[in-house]
Amino acid sequence: MIRRSDLLWIASKKLLVRKRWVLFTVFSLSLGLVIFTASVGLIEGIRAAALTALDQASRSFYADLTVEPKQERPRSSRPSGSVVALIHNASQTGQRLSADDEKKLERVDGVDAVWSETQVEPVKLGLPLETYHSMDRLTAAPESLIRRIAAPNVPWPARGVVPLVMSRAHLRSQFDETAKRFKVRPDFSDARYLGRTIDLWIGFNQSQNRDFRYDYSEGQPGFRRTTEKERDDEQVSSYRNWRSRFDLNIFRRALRLKAQIVGLSDLKVLVPLPFARDARRWIALRNRLAQKARGQPSGGESSGDAVSKLLVAVREPAAIPAVVGRIEKLGYRVHSRQSLIQEEIDKAATAFKTVKAIFYGIGLTIFALSCLLVWTTTSKVVADSRREIGVFRAVGATRRDILSIFILQATLLGTAGALLGVLLGVGLAAGISTAVLRWASQQRLDPDDAIPATLWSVDLTTTLLIVAGAILASVLAGLIPARRAARMDPVTALTQRE
Amino acid sequence: MTGDELSGDPFIRVDDVAMDYRVANAPVHALRRVAFTVTAGELICIMGPSGSGKTTLIHILGGLLTPTQGRVVVGGRDISHLTDNEASAYRNSTVGFVFQLFQLMPYYDAIENVALPLIFSGVPAPVRRERAREALTAVGLGHRHSHKSGELSGGEMQRVAIARALVNRPCLILADEPTGNLDRDATRTIMVLLKQINTGSRVTILVVTHNEALSEYAHRTIRIESGELV
Incomplete structure (x- = not known):
């Protein structure tokens, strides 16, 4: 029975050989998540800032x-x-x-x-x-x-x-x-x-x-x-x-x-x-x-x-x-002041929902394409690994071992893409927030103008769900090529010429 | 089961084994009613022209193929109808393969290539490295353990492959054209090495070849033509 650490070693070793493909896949996967994370972070942050601004504005109702x-x-x-x-x-x-x-x-x-x-x-x-x-x-x-x-x-x-x-x-x-x-x-x-x-x-x-x-x-x-x-x-x-x-x-x-x-x-x-x-x-x-x-x-x-x-x-x-x-x-x-604020909040909420839906749509589309890319990459790795699969089977690897290796490769791609995407997304949201706030603080005429400390926030649950979803999607995308690898006839695989 | 534990006679019994394929809907009879026995500790050459069924026979003996008909017993165990997991365990514990094209992972170094079978038997990394180093030393490549296959000669690559076949201490080594890609000197080195392993560890070795000169290293030769023993 293969050890988990060895499974990880074999899976990552093969990925390291295909650096360009892997980097391309990881970056593509992360791109969708960058848009997801940044838009979610910024929209939530801007919503909070808008509520603060509305609250401040309400004080001017005389x-x-x-x-x-x-x-x-x-x-x-x-x-x-x-x-x-x-x-x-x-x-x-x-x-x-x-x-x-x-x-x-x-x-x-x-x-x-x-x-x-x-x-x-x-x-x-x-x-x-x-x-x-x-x-x-x-x-x-x-x-x-x-x-x-x-x-x-x-x-x-x-x-x-x-x-x-x-x-x-x-x-x-x-x-x-x-x-x-x-x-x-x-x-x-x-x-x-x-x-x-x-x-x-x-x-x-x-x-x-x-x-x-x-x-x-x-x-x-x-x-x-x-x-x-x-x-x-x-x-x-x-x-x-x-x-x-x-x-x-x-x-x-x-x-x-x-x-x-x-x-x-x-x-x-x-x-x-x-x-x-x-x-x-x-x-x-x-x-x-x-x-x-x-x-x-x-x-x-x-x-x-x-x-x-x-x-x-x-x-x-x-x-x-x-x-x-x-x-x-x-x-x-x-x-009343409260009902006016509530009306503004409702209007803002509707607008935010629309913006959120648009960004989610863009993010999901890119993410779906990225999953397709994970599938392609895993398929390519499987196709390139025929002889390797044959040797693994000849020295005692079971079908389950082969399946695990390739699913783990897809998981590694998904995890790397998800983490990179979330990190870059958070960084992008923070960067945009800083730039916008710097610009706003230069533009403002009154130091009392409601300029919030930040325009982005990280919702831990949403972030974890995004990461988990990305990994799960990658695993599913890698499942078909991994099953193909596991079912490969060892003799055919061994006689494959590269 | 290791080579040291071998006892009993015969070690391999091939009874009435046939292997049929279908290629483009046409039946191909790779092996027809093949039967022979091998005593433990023997070094046997299986000779025959290309397409005679030698490699198919080796694959059946190694648990990579299931015969269409007949029975194969290795070390007292019928391997003709193993499940996939049983066949994997059999290959991992009982058999060591040596291939004509070496089949080394180009991005693994020598020690990682040799240790590969131990990974699938769950041996911890430090033990694995130690045993792989011993195997490499046994084939005379202890000093090349960190070299990748691209940095080794053909003969050295085949010696690494032999070390990989030995590392799990199998009782049967199946070598498919082990010298097919080597020059005369390297061929001699590899055959001497196989002979030493056979003599020293009493490991049964079956070498598939069409090189008549190799028969001098074997205890006996089995000839096969058109899927039948001759």
Whole structure:
């Protein structure tokens, strides 16, 4: 009875003789597994990163609920989650919400405030901002919501001073001259800014920070400080563009106010709704005057107050589910932060499933071809080993020994291909992840942007299943040639001439 | 069973053995009612022209072929109707083959080639190497143990093949044209070596050849023509 170690020795010895064939087979086999492992690792990693990003993005929702008119999904709509379906559904949306709807919602028990999404732009904030982002927009929120977000130890501003919830992300950035990227300011703390009174220019249309520029043209794209000349050039260019649209003196007509930072939030800069409405009216008036001064016909008034969605603040966060139920009974579609996130997650899951299926299909096809290659290689090794089989049989090898030798050869090919494929796949996933994250970290404008630590993950069970599947498939692919070898007549094999 | 344990007479009994093939649906009678006996420790030459059935006879005696008819007894055991596993065990323990084309593995070195039969009898590697080295020394190639077949001469390759046939200490060596590919000097060396093995270990040796000159090394000669003894 042949020993296992000797079986392995004989099988591997023969494979080492056929190095080229073996390497070709192993690499081909591994190719399918590289695609498998890398795609599985990356898809899982990206899915996890997307969920983290969604979670982070959810923090920028400043309303408790979003209310939309109820509409039946068109029968002809495509599967949810596809971009085409979203565009298609959006095009079907004709219903809007009016002031009556707003009043109806205000009367719902538990509702604190109802408002439509309102933004004020352009504006300028008097803060030493280093971010590249334009800080030219204020978002309106009910005063009650701003009071809820406000820090408890910051006194409410005096009359005439605008209470303002500042975006934390814009305060935290600092340009790192060495790394040429923005990073979190090491000395940043909420306390440093809370309660601070700042200048606020309404209608100031040069609010974008021009101290930094992102260069695509240079050898290594990234941020850099702009030169004095570039700043001047941009100023002139901006001035010309702006002059072509507005009155020459409009720049002087920005409304300068005082604002006090009462709280910090993620991403959005919030101001009270009445102030935002007044500021918008002021900007509209100023623009009309500017156009009139240039002899241009003034633009028409806005097309009315009807909106596609209304935002709702709920008095007690615990009462959100009950309020959602009450509003839905009135015939509206309601989204909470959680349901919006869930919708995004569902859409992402559908997209990931499709991508996964495509990669699995490619991987399986290559893998099937590789198994065919294992079969071919084992067949070739068997064909080349006729005399060897004859000698083995003459010196006492049983059919079972011969079968074992050739099955073991197929197993070795499969194992080598599977391990190499998994290792290369993991390496590829890690490499892609590192490259993408490096690129993303260079591209990001805000150090608080959700960039995960990694974009890939290894699921041990899946990896083991892939390896086991590859080995099993190789064994099955090698079984037919191995049986042919075992059944070979020793006398015929011995008389074979090479 | 080893050569040292041989006793009894005759050692090989071939009774009325026939071997038929079918080639392209036409019957070929390789052997017809062949019968002879061999005493233990004999060195016998089986001579005959090409296609006379000598190699078929050797293959039957070595358990590689099953006769269509008749009975073959080796060392008191009927080998005419062995199962595949029994035939393998018989070849591994009782028989040593020497082939005309040496049949050495080109990618094994001499010691690995010689140790091959021991692999299939499950002998541990250190013991195997030791016994293979002894066998190589016995054929005068102890110093060439790490050489691959490509680095050996024809005569040396055949001596390695003889060492492989000896390594399992068989009681029967079947040599099929062992000198067919060798020059006169190498032929002499191989035949002297076989004679020494036969004399020293009392191993029964059957040498198939069509070289009349080899009969001088044999105790007797069996002649075969068209599948029949003459």
